Amino acid sequence: MEPLVRMRNITKSFGSISALRGVDLDLYPGEVLALLGDNGAGKSTLIKVLSGLHAPDSGEMEVRGKRVNWKKHTVGAARKMGVETVYQERSLGEKQPLWRNIFVGRHITRGLWRRIDVNREKEITMELLSGFLGLSGVGLTAEARVCTLSGGEQQGLAIARAMHFDASIIILDEPTTALGVSEVRKVLSFVDRIRREGRCCVFISHELHHVHAIADRFAIMEHGKIEGVYPRESTSLEDLVGFLLLGKGGCS
Amino acid sequence: MRAFLRDHRKQGILSLAFLMLWGVFAAASPGTFTNLRIYRSFLSTLPVPLILALGMTLLVTLGEMDLSFPSVTAASAYVFAFLYSQGYASPPLALGAALAAGLLMGWCNGLLVVVVGVPSIIATIGTQFLWRGLVLLLADGLAIPLGSLRGEPLHFLLVGRIGAWGIPLQALWAVVIALFLAFLLNRHPFGDALLFIGDNRKTAAMMGIPVRRVRIMAFMLMGLLAALAGVLATFELNNWWPTQGEGYMLMVFAAVFVGGTSAYGGEGTIYGSFIGAIMIGIIEAGIVSAGLTGFWTRFIHGLVIILSVSVYALLERKKRGDEG
Numbered sequence: 176m177e178p179l180v181r182m183r184n185i186t187k188s189f190g191s192i193s194a195l196r197g198v199d200l201d202l203y204p205g206e207v208l209a210l211l212g213d214n215g216a217g218k219s220t221l222i223k224v225l226s227g228l229h230a231p232d233s234g235e236m237e238v239r240g241k242r243v244n245w246k247k248h249t250v251g252a253a254r255k256m257g258v259e260t261v262y263q264e265r266s267l268g269e270k271q272p273l274w275r276n277i278f279v280g281r282h283i284t285r286g287l288w289r290r291i292d293v294n295r296e297k298e299i300t301m302e303l304l305s306g307f308l309g310l311s312g313v314g315l316t317a318e319a320r321v322c323t324l325s326g327g328e329q330q331g332l333a334i335a336r337a338m339h340f341d342a343s344i345i346i347l348d349e350p351t352t353a354l355g356v357s358e359v360r361k362v363l364s365f366v367d368r369i370r371r372e373g374r375c376c377v378f379i380s381h382e383l384h385h386v387h388a389i390a391d392r393f394a395i396m397e398h399g400k401i402e403g404v405y406p407r408e409s410t411s412l413e414d415l416v417g418f419l420l421l422g423k424g425g426c427s
Numbered sequence: 428m429r430a431f432l433r434d435h436r437k438q439g440i441l442s443l444a445f446l447m448l449w450g451v452f453a454a455a456s457p458g459t460f461t462n463l464r465i466y467r468s469f470l471s472t473l474p475v476p477l478i479l480a481l482g483m484t485l486l487v488t489l490g491e492m493d494l495s496f497p498s499v500t501a502a503s504a505y506v507f508a509f510l511y512s513q514g515y516a517s518p519p520l521a522l523g524a525a526l527a528a529g530l531l532m533g534w535c536n537g538l539l540v541v542v543v544g545v546p547s548i549i550a551t552i553g554t555q556f557l558w559r560g561l562v563l564l565l566a567d568g569l570a571i572p573l574g575s576l577r578g579e580p581l582h583f584l585l586v587g588r589i590g591a592w593g594i595p596l597q598a599l600w601a602v603v604i605a606l607f608l609a610f611l612l613n614r615h616p617f618g619d620a621l622l623f624i625g626d627n628r629k630t631a632a633m634m635g636i637p638v639r640r641v642r643i644m645a646f647m648l649m650g651l652l653a654a655l656a657g658v659l660a661t662f663e664l665n666n667w668w669p670t671q672g673e674g675y676m677l678m679v680f681a682a683v684f685v686g687g688t689s690a691y692g693g694e695g696t697i698y699g700s701f702i703g704a705i706m707i708g709i710i711e712a713g714i715v716s717a718g719l720t721g722f723w724t725r726f727i728h729g730l731v732i733i734l735s736v737s738v739y740a741l742l743e744r745k746k747r748g749d750e751g
Contacts (some may be wrong), residue, residue, distance in 0.1 A: 228633075249635070250632075250633065250634075250635040251635045254635060260633070262633055265627070265629050265630050265633055266630060266633060266634075267630060268622065268623045268626035268627055268630050268631075268693065269626060269627065269693075270622075270626045270689075270693040270694055271622055271623065271626055271693070275619060275622065275623075278619075279619060279623055279631075279634045279636070280616075280620075280634040280635040280636050281635075282616050282619060284616065288610075288615070289615060289616060290610075290614050290615065291614050291615060291616065291619070293614065316430065318430070318434050
């Protein structure tokens with residue numbers, strides 16, 4: 176199968192610190208790839224390169240066979256290629272109504288004055304709420320503020336937004352951290368939905384049992400490199416715990 | 428209708444408070460408040476602080492403020508007065524130069540805040556002194572009388588009186604600007620960017636909003652509006668004076684916060700600031716015509732400000748309580 180994303184020999188330094196030292200990674204449609212590793216291993220730098228916040232110092236990336244031009248690599252450009260990131264606590268404007276959060280930066284506008292088509296946007300928002308999120312509470316409107324949703328629902332809203340805008344690679348940064356069990360279950364069901372629709376989900380987390388419950392492959396990062404990518408079939412939760420928490424080099 | 432009221436609770440409460448205040452004044456001095464004259468006077472003086480408050484609303488929504496606007500007002504109007512009185516430019520050209528000067532001073536504020544990274548409250552204290560000082564030096568501290576402006580077509584266009592009731596045109600301009608800014612804030616991607624940057628700057632950046640450009644543009648818009656306010660004040664009195672704009676500083680912020688715009692950013696209401704500016708503006712006239720001494724003015728201003736911001740804070744707490 177052709178990969179959606181092919182990264183080759185990506186390097187990135189900040190001053191004298193090398194955050195990425197030659198990362199190779201392929202992402203496939205219909206898979207959940209867990210990105211694991213300690214703080215400082217380079218996970219967040221890698222996803223920032225993927226999602227257009229950083230251009231790397233060297234290396235190549237292809238998205239659906241198209242070579243990425245690093246000089247024009249911005250969040251907007253990455254989104255147009257279908258890469259969208261949901262950052263923990265940084266993806267939504269808490270005080271803003273739901274409909275603004277869905278369409279921020281990508282409003283449906285009309286005419287010379289670029290007037291936002293609020294009615295249409297609210298309609299779509301309500302469809303996403305009842306469809307993807309399965310929310311249809313009494314009194315829940317597109318005008319509700321984000322802070323009225325639970326943590327899992329907020330993650331779901333950001334994921335629904337990415338899917339509405341046809342993202343084919345959705346990166347979730349610690350989506351289950353600090354959530355209760357039922358909220359985690361919600362988020363994992365959203366992740367499964369991403370996979371079932373043939374999109375790719377990159378799932379970054381320290382919560383190994385959440386990761387093991389949902390991911391198809393585990394990419395383990397260490398010192399700015401991918402130490403190895405392990406398929407779920409041959410990797411047990413104990414292997415992950417052993418490798419990441421107990422330092423017993425290498426999974427099976 | 429019920430949903431509209433629920434989503435606009437602050438605006439509803441503010442409108443009621445405004446009607447009550449007006450009712451109290453009208454009851455206290457019916458002779459004054461049922462006569463057209465006082466409204467004509469309000470309509471000629473209120474537009475200047477109103478326009479300033481509307482611009483400030485956008486900046487506060489963005490999570491910034493601009494304390495330099497009184498000086499920008501005076502400096503831009505000086506550009507107009509100087510060019511016109513010296514015969515260097517026709518009134519429309521001088522007006523254009525004044526607006527450009529306002530944009531430029533706003534741009535400087537924007538650069539200081541966004542590029543250099545000075546917090547806006549500090550940066551604009553600096554530029555407030557800078558522009559005022561510059562204009563005092565240039566004008567040698569003297570006013571510039573502009574009596575000959577009165578016959579100019581531009582004079583009529585900006586501050587003329589129209590209709591049988593002699594409505595001052597600047598009031599119409601203020602309404603047009605309010606409508607435009609309300610559209611910009613609530614129905615345009617630029618306003619959406621202001622809201623998100625004010626709410627959470629990191630989120631805004633992550634969502635692909637050009638944060639730096641929007642912030643600089645917001646300061647420039649404030650500069651432009653301050654320049655327009657300065658020119659209107661100059662036209663209204665056919666005079667430029669070096670301390671122009673100084674009295675507006677606290678009034679403008681009072682209007683914004685009485686109107687219900689959040690000091691934390693991410694929320695703002697043009698309607699609120701519009702009503703807030705009128706409330707703050709009519710208090711003095713109301714008190715004096717009720718036969719009280721003018722010393723009451725500040726006290727009542729303080730009362731109105733404290734009451735309104737307390738009500739908003741309580742509403743906000745209740746809302747958060749409802750939401751767990």
